[in-house]
Amino acid sequence: MSAVGSWTLHFSWGCTGNYSQIPITFNANGTFALAPYTGKWVQNEGKIIFKFDQAPNSVYGGDEVSNAMVGISSTFAGTNGCWYAIRTGSTAKPMAEAKPEFDAAGNKPK
Numbered sequence: 001m002s003a004v005g006s007w008t009l010h011f012s013w014g015c016t017g018n019y020s021q022i023p024i025t026f027n028a029n030g031t032f033a034l035a036p037y038t039g040k041w042v043q044n045e046g047k048i049i050f051k052f053d054q055a056p057n058s059v060y061g062g063d064e065v066s067n068a069m070v071g072i073s074s075t076f077a078g079t080n081g082c083w084y085a086i087r088t089g090s091t092a093k094p095m096a097e098a099k100p101e102f103d104a105a106g107n108k109p110k
Contacts, residue, residue: 003043003064004028006088011073013081024085026050 003026010019024034032041032050041050048069051059055075060083062071067087074080 002028003041003048003069007069007085008088009034009083009085011081011083013073013079015080015082019084023088 006023006025008021009024010021012019022034024032026032026041030040030042032039034052037052037054039050039052039054041048043049043064046063046065047061048064048071049059049061057075057077058073059076060071060073062069062083067090069083069085071083072080073083
C-alpha cells in the first residue's frame with residue numbers, strides 16, 4: 001500500500017491522549033505538505049518515516065495498513081509523541097455494525 005494521497009494527521013506531543021489534527025498530503029515524489037511545513041517521507045514494507053524540512057529534528061515513524069497509520073514521533077531533544085493518520089475519505093463502521101469475531105481480550109463474545 002502506498003501512503004500517497006491526502007490524510008488527516010492526529011498528533012499528541014507527550015502522548016497525553018489529547019490529539020490535534022491537521023491535513024497532510026504525501027506526494028509520489030517522496031515529499032509531503034502540512035501547512036506551513038514541507039518535508040520528505042519514505043516507506044517500505046508497511047513502515048513509514050517522515051521528517052520536516054523546517055524542523056529537521058522532528059521525525060515521525062510508524063506503520064501503515066490500508067487507510068490508517070499509527071506511530072510515534074520525537075524531536076530528539078526531549079519531546080516525544082504519539083500519532084495516527086486516517087486517509088481522507090475513509091470511514092469507520094460503528095462497533096454495532098462491525099460485529100467483531102473476538103473482543104478486546106481475544107475472547108469470543110457471548
